[in-house]
Amino acid sequence: MEPSIDPGASLRRTARDGAPTLNVRLSDADAIPFPTRTVERGDALYCAGEPLRSLYTVQSGCFKTVATYPSADDDSAPHTQVTGFHFANETLGLDGVCTNRHESDAVALEPSVVRIMPVGILEPLCREYASMQHELLAIMSAEIVRASRLALMLGTMPARERVAAFLLDFSERLEAGAASPAEHPAELILPMTRADIGSYLGLELETVSRMLSKLQREGAIGLNGRQVRIVDRAMLAHH
Amino acid sequence: MEPSIDPGASLRRTARDGAPTLNVRLSDADAIPFPTRTVERGDALYCAGEPLRSLYTVQSGCFKTVATYPSADDDSAPHTQVTGFHFANETLGLDGVCTNRHESDAVALEPSVVRIMPVGILEPLCREYASMQHELLAIMSAEIVRASRLALMLGTMPARERVAAFLLDFSERLEAGAASPAEHPAELILPMTRADIGSYLGLELETVSRMLSKLQREGAIGLNGRQVRIVDRAMLAHH
DNA sequence: CGTTCAATTGAAATGTATCAATGAAGGTGG
DNA sequence: CCACCTTCATTGATACATTTCAATTGAACG
CATH class of the missing domain: 2.60.120.10 (Jelly Rolls)
Structure with a gap:
């Protein structure tokens, strides 16, 4: 059974820029x-x-x-x-x-x-x-x-943008990885610590915590420990 | 003519950590x-x-x-x-x-x-x-x-280390790319601007210039515009 | 010989790291 | 079941590295 030839057919792409997300699979x-x-x-x-x-x-x-x-x-x-x-x-x-x-x-x-x-x-x-x-x-x-x-x-983004981009990416990949093609999930449970996020983003854990708190004060997200609710996607993406 | 099977045989590795450099080729x-x-x-x-x-x-x-x-x-x-x-x-x-x-x-x-x-x-x-x-x-x-x-x-290195690592990597790759397996070349001609280097390293061009000047003052390199002579490899690598 | 681009250097502004203290949550053993 | 410990998270004050703004120089080029 020779599978389909269409190259990259199983690659999902983000709505925003058409680039592949990483939830590709064989x-x-x-x-x-x-x-x-x-x-x-x-x-x-x-x-x-x-x-x-x-x-x-x-x-x-x-x-x-x-x-x-x-x-x-x-x-x-x-x-x-x-x-x-x-x-x-x-x-x-x-x-x-x-x-x-x-x-x-x-x-x-x-x-x-x-x-x-x-x-x-x-x-x-x-x-x-x-x-x-x-x-x-x-x-x-x-x-x-x-x-x-x-x-x-x-190399180019300040701390606040990095954290915002991380949350958006996380939410998109959850959607893409899910069996059902649900809409962007608003409720996220982060499985990693602030230190993990900071290490990934090139920031100290305190900075991650501060930026999450700031995003909450600004009304972009709801925050309760590792539970994050995305309130205003545009605010995360734009600013 | 079935070529050799040895996987990765044509990958060069750095002396330091055994990781492949990027001058691989088909x-x-x-x-x-x-x-x-x-x-x-x-x-x-x-x-x-x-x-x-x-x-x-x-x-x-x-x-x-x-x-x-x-x-x-x-x-x-x-x-x-x-x-x-x-x-x-x-x-x-x-x-x-x-x-x-x-x-x-x-x-x-x-x-x-x-x-x-x-x-x-x-x-x-x-x-x-x-x-x-x-x-x-x-x-x-x-x-x-x-x-x-x-x-x-x-994500992790300060400006001085980034510039030093850049110079070392550049020199190693020149060596690897050269037809003759020469020793690490001490004389480099950088083909890119300070702005290019800065963009690559996530730094402003002024910072790149300052760090190069500092490395020169410390005696690690000789500097003359885009011409760089590596004087003390250990000083670049260690600190 | 002016014009443009690249590079260097200084002074001030700023974002993030660092240091430190506190609180909440979860697991363990007395 | 309750102290106890460890891990995780939040927040404040301060220090510091790098950015930003600005001025100067030199080299390349028409």
Whole structure:
């Protein structure tokens, strides 16, 4: 069964700029009975330096990926940063393909289930099916775009905009990852700490907290701990 | 002629952390007579939004890729940033695979020559040859790692370290891109402006200038306009 | 020889980090 | 069941790195 040829057909795009969100998946792999694995909250799906055995698609739950960077090459504290959050239907482990070793840790933020796709099986499959090859390339390309946008954000946007953009992105990806194509969900439960968000956005946790409080005072969001309600999307996007 | 199977064999790694540099190339494509194209300084190889026709490997010269991000969706000035510099033997256009459109502009910083690899030819070729497929995946993965590291740098490092890291990376990639495996070249000619560097590093051009001056005062580099001589590598890397 | 662009440097303004204190929530063991 | 501990979040005061604004110089070019 040669799957559809339409390139990138399974890529969802944001309403705003037509760019792919990251909840792409190897849809053609759905038909194949790959095994699954359950990961408890706080446990690592894989760690940096481990040999790359598989790629993983999140079935349920949420992960963060954490990169560690030796501070130059010496003794001082190594830089560490959350490089991404991954929700349902998003693929993990792509950064390890180039070295055959994982470049980051993947840690579950809540009890999660992933589908395991061994790389040794995946590549021959992609050679068989053109659309599957194209889809894998598209997913990796989308990951490049995602990382570049993160860099763009870190390089150009002030704290308030970063936090606002994070909330909007989070809400869009929840929508995209959901089975039912619901409208933008207004109620979000953030599965990560303020420190995680700050690390991801290049901010201190106190700054994240302050900006969330400010957005609440301005009436853009409702805030109650990790529960966030988006009141005024335009206010988040525009300003 | 089935090429070698060794995955990632043509990926160079930095001495420091074993991570791949970005001067990877489709070595198996070397044997294929792809056409070339010459691009004058300041001209665009491609622009954001254009349909993706080919990937390009830099034969000689240097490019910058520039991403533009609509500031939310409204009128205010759009964010723009240099997302990468690309030297000899590095591949351009990978971010466009996911949408079939280029996500950024690629502008030549000096008169340059690229080899044109049409995507319509590349994908069937990769289905034919396992090692070529693996190499393309590896290159894309390396690009993900590169973008993630840029994000890490923008999120965690102060200005002085960013500039120092930029100089070290530049020098390593010159070495890697050169035909002869010379030692780390001490003499660099930066083909880009301070504004380009600043945009890439998430700094203002004045800050870049100040940090370069400071590195010179400290004796880490010699500085004369765009000509940089690396005097003390350890000083750049350590502090 | 004026014009333009790139780079350097100074002084002031500002956004964010840092330091510090407090409170709320959740888990554990006495 | 209640102290106790740890983790997470909020908020204030201060310090500091970088931006912003501004002036000057040099190099490239017509």
